[in-house]
Amino acid sequence: MVNTRALITSLDDHELDVLAQSYRLATCASEHRELSINCTDLLKPELAMPFLQKVGAFWETDSMTAIVSLFAKRYAYLTIAAGLYAMSRYNKGMDLALNNSSLESHIQGEAWLPKVLLGNREVSCPLEGKRNEWRDEVIQRMFADNLATVWAALSNMSGVSQAVLWENTAIYVYWLYENQFAEGADEQERQQIEADYRYLVQDAPAHLFAQRTNPLQKFDSPKRVTAVSNTPIRVRKTCCFYYLAADEPDDYCPTCPKLKHG
Template identity: 55%
Template sequence: MMNNAMDTWLEPEELEVLTAEYRLSLNPLAADSAFCIPFADLLNQEKCQHYLRRVGDIFETTSETATVSLFAKRYAYLVVASGLYAMSLFNKGLNVTLENGWIESSYQGEVWLPKARLLNTRISMPQAGLRKEWRDQIIQQMFAGNLSRVWNALSKTAKISKSVLWENTAIYVYWLYEKKYVEGASFEQRKQFEEDYHYLLHDAPAHLFGESRNPLQQFNSPKTTTSESDTPIRVRKTCCYYYLVSDEPNDYCSTCPKRGH
């Protein structure tokens, strides 16, 4: 149990939301384990490269750079989506440490959407008056203790910039708090989402992310209209390399800096 926190469990209705909407899993895959791997094995270069070769087949690309970037999008989502939602809405902290998780996945020719399976399902709640301290510990465990370590390993394995991997992470955090989480939320729930989101973007110190700068703040560009979008969008600072796996030439994402906007 972490400092400033009490041990508890998820309620059935809370667990149902996290498993149905945010790709949390508590059960191992019964069969077809080709795309299942412990989180911690991503730090092992040999095991990680073997896994990424299989993932590259899903994306139908031989580009290691594109494979790692597209994989990182999915890994970032399955780590942060359920964890931040539980933190902000339920006031509960999932144990998303590297040692406590598996990527659970099968693939039958559709969109590849892996899930995160947690081994230890006990969770934490802040003690009275200590939510800010508890929140820091949840953020640090999720980002510095998991994503930063995996991004460091992947950037060395595939010679890809960590900036790409962190921006892949950031765009999901922006979307989750700005769009997904607030769907159907009450006024009080929205207030908590907004408070935590503001903290993540503007006040959370860099060490909670295991970096010299807060990456969520670093990539939080002002939204702007473009020649292709009347709705203001946040143009990326890095390219995610999706165009390398597209069937269309120069098929850049709508927010890609390569478009020129």
């Protein structure tokens, strides 16, 4: 991760503990190897499809459309949660590029809870006056150098639109910044969190996501009360296909565009 805009350092014990306990950062390989995978192998249909079929058993569905979308939600979270938190709270950049990441399977009861393990665990800190440029590099590694490549591959394998996969990603960015990251933060940290969030959803250039437009901006919309929700919600633009794996037919997510929100 050597560059001219940052110093190389490491996470301290407290930071590592927070990221491990709250944001799905693995500190060692999982014993469940049949449900773990090097992230670069997600680009190979002969490895990715059997892996996804095994994962699909946790959701009790044979629908590859549902499996890919539900997997994408989990993969998006474990790819961005720790990295964005470290960036916005600790001013530290983790290397979440695809070739530095592996998905480690953890099972809790009947739930599959994957984590991300990094090969190179060094982190970067921006040099004085270089935070904006450094931030672009951190964002590019996790979005353009990881998620964009995986979403393109999964879309080609399954036929699931990349728009669905990107909106699955966007909803976690919104939720993390709006509900999680500011907890326990002081005023200066809150300002940095808000500035990073605003940049991600409003100003970040499309090339940081390897897309023609910023997908986080594309799927952002004002929260509103609807006919199916008394609490203001951000109605999705795409359906995530959760209903294909639900216990009851037509059991849609509260924010699903298939519902009559009015």
